[in-house]
Amino acid sequence: MSPSEKVYNPSKEIVKRALIKSMDEYHKLYKEAEDDFEGFWDRLAKDKIDWIKPYHKVLDETSAPFYKWFVGGKLNVSTQCLDRHLDKRGDKTAILFEGEPGDKRAITYRELSNEVNKAANLLKNQFNIKKGDRVVIYMPMIPELPVAMLACARIGAIHSVVFGGFSADSLRDRIIDATAKLVITADGGHRRGQPNMLKPVVDEALKDGCESIENVLIVKRNKEKVNWVDGRDHWYHELINDESNVCEPEVMDSEDPLYLLYTSGSTGKPKGIQHSQAGYILWAQLTMEWVFDIQEDDIYWCSADIGWVTGHTYILYGPLAVGTTTVMYEGVPVHPDPGRWWKMIEEYKVNQFYTAPTAIRLLHKVGPDEPGKYDLSSLKILGTVGEPINPDAWIWYHENVGSKKCPIVDTWWQTETGGHMITPLPGATPTKPGSACFPLPGIFLEIMDENGNKV
Template identity: 40%
Template sequence: MAYKPEVLSQCAPDLIYCSSQIPVEATCLNVRQNIVSLVMTYEQEYRQSIEAPENFWTDKARALPWYRFPETPLRQDENGIFLWFSDGEMNTAYMALDHHIEQGRGEQLALIYDSPVSNTRQKYTYLELRALVATFAGVLKSKGVEKGDRVVIYMPMIPQAVIAMLAVARLGAVHSVVFGGFAPNELAVRIDDAKPKVVVFASCGIEVSRIIEYKPLVDRALSLSSHKPGSCIVYQREQLRVALESERDSDWDELMEKATPAACVAVKGSDPLYILYTSGTTGKPKGVVRENGGHAVALKYSMQAVYNMQPGDVFWAASDVGWVVGHSYIVYGPLLHGCTTVVYEGKPVRTPDAGAFWRMVEEYQIRALFAAPTAFRAIRKEDPEGEKILNYDLSSLQTLFMAGERLDPPTYQWAREKAGVPVVDHWWQTETGWAICANLMGIEPKPAKPGSSTVPVPGFNVQVLNETGEPVRAGMQGVIALKLPLPPGCLPSIWGDFERFRAGYLAQFPGYYCSGDGGYIDEDGYVFIMGRTDDVINVAGHRLSTGEMEEVLASHPAVAECSVIAVKDSVKGQVPVGLVLLKDGIEIDEDRLQTQLVSLVRQSIGPIACFQRAIVVSRLPKTRSGKILRKLLRQIADNQSVSVPSTIDDPASVAEIEAIMQAKGLVG
């Protein structure tokens, strides 16, 4: 981007925006940031973020319109929690909507909704989206929602999910979005933990071949939960309208017709914006907390630094608002940066075919597309030669981004060749909220190495440690850890349970956040993530607890003991398989048992678990103290060299399990 001298002359470092005479696209801040991008190398940018993090992030915070700019960028509270921008005052919904309208961007498209499963398309300008958000904030306010209150949102990929999230943020309240269709007991656990004042849900979700009614799931969850929200608000979709049977339930549209729009409520930078639950190894989900200030600063920075987006660009994250990608890069990131975001209710295939993603790129002039590798494996499976791509004009597309699971080199090569644009594999977690490692397309793109998520993003001090917490040499595998303090945008704690946060992330290596992932850094500084070191598996980009599935399998009256492991899958990356021991004297057909166990998991966790295989075994490899050797089972499944520990109780069990898994075709 070129800038005229008269534009540059008006810039000052303490200004957020230049005078109204300068086009919004060439604001003072954008000028300064783009000049920095042109003259700063990645190494210089990264070094500044590590050596002087408070100065670095204070500078990035100036890109946002605070009510009161923070004077203390970073502090620790009495529990040792690191808090970014805690004394700043702001409102995330204001930053994402109202501010852009005030800067003259009200008629720009803010959100595009495309739903091939319902044959619906809608577009919302910043003005239109702000009006709906303010009105629904008024609805929530009429139900008693105030600053700090929680609201659970249980919705499919429809605009109302985004509107509800932003409306909660507008009131300074805290939302907790639960993936639409999650099983009732999973929803109940989250309701009990978050204790919401209101639950907002849609009447149904739409899959390729069926409609999923949500109200029975919500009703069942509320019957199971100890906490009883005061109100439920139902958005009635035309594909399925449900009866509202109690005073607890209200109709979204009826409430919107009589609501008074609500103003933005100021919050501190350290006040929570949302709670997002992620699987834990114990089976109990962890409520990841995201605070307002650091979250906004990190996402605003990432939109330019990682994704190379400019205000007005169309950005599409093909995810779901129930996951962290949806929170960060469907809702908040693009809108904070003044982009147009896309809400897509469909699949990469079968809605109607493997050309669905490419049709979206052409129709909406999408500049960057972000999806899990699973999506592109599904497209490749149905269209291996990329013939569907030839039907569409992809000239607007500059980059494909992938994350959520390891991007295997064959999928990388296929996407790079067929789409004809750079493919960026970047690594991050629900806990961090944005990329830990990436190829920074907005700073200094580097040559890609298939299988690597490239280099650490500024702010993340990435180390590979051995079991004693010592850094290992280049090329050696170990545990990936992040030196504290974490940059803005990362979780400061677990909702209501700092001790669980400390024990789960900080205790293993004092002074570091333990990611739970293993890998190595090569001689060029490229980071390679090889997989989990705990008992959480990654199914199509969704983290699921094997411990939780084991609890479900063990509830079957025929099962004495079990272990759930991940096996490789050509489309989903990993899928779970259960190894079960029967109780003495029990005789049951293995196929019948498998059908029953699959049904149990679907009822308790939901179809998202993709649990379809259960194998009866006569014994499981254990230590003499009785601990199942899950790492050894994972090595068998991954066709790795098996390391049998000296503490094993029955060495012959290893060969037996290996033979069974080989015979069943479960060894990758």
């Protein structure tokens, strides 16, 4: 039997530490959701979310398909990600950041909370950002990006992150569609050893049709010279230190919008997807626990860009909701050489690594033997996201990065779903190269023909 046809079972070591330890446990959980759908979500929502005010109804179907979840419930997602951890995890590292030039920061939960509160106060006091206002964020992969997102969540503003590789036209379209009030950006970042400028793209985007934008807040990152518009443009570092690190969280309804994110447009014009508060953060947390089997002392790394939904859910909101340490990297995987990621896994002792098949194929092509030069023994679980993974890439990933001991969770989902839909579970699912396997508990998969009939 060839490696691509083989079925790979979880090792005893992985099963021992796993939250879901067998297919029997998976089927039991799946059946619980089938038999008592509302009871299943009621149990999990009460267990996982720190409610400011409890909900009085799990699911309101009266305006279907516009369903309402956890009706009457009040919460704030920033407190779910920060405040509730401060007593026990205040000094634990929340974000391990590494810039492409090699600069590093380790930010604790307490430090992150302080920065988020100061940024939230800045948005309110300097720019009059209120609950429901839209804020477009166009930034490199630096810590101020998650700070800005959480600051918006703190005060009830709706963030719309735009991938830093998008053009001025794409940025303009998203600003206009959201009628955003503020753009948060940076002078630029670093990519492939060169400055990657963002502020000029913002300037170009704002030349036409963006009348809703009142101000531009700029983080100084690569220190390159930028054009300046007096009265509109403001340096982040000049304003942030004047703000208090205490900001009371806005009380948000379960169904209030948390963020807007536009689809890639791969199958047509980009669509603005809106995710709400409670359902989104519950699923982000649950999938982190089920799919990545996060333990208290784990170091977790998703290599995506936060400009995509993968980065929203599995770099920021999911990892912080479960109180883990999340790694954040600014640059490309092959700078200065194809060993960059493997060196980081060795240095930070990463336990879960989540990346895209495109990156795996690139690293297999340009540095097939590079993983063997580094100590990757800390790895417990590998993941793939964004597209199907071909069996050859899966096998190289399994054998050379995971040393034949790490299960691969090949996850299928969409911007629209906000989190995993179909995926193996590391301690339970027998896996096969190229297969995403089974739907998660609470997700009911049906195959239809072109007329909508089950097949």
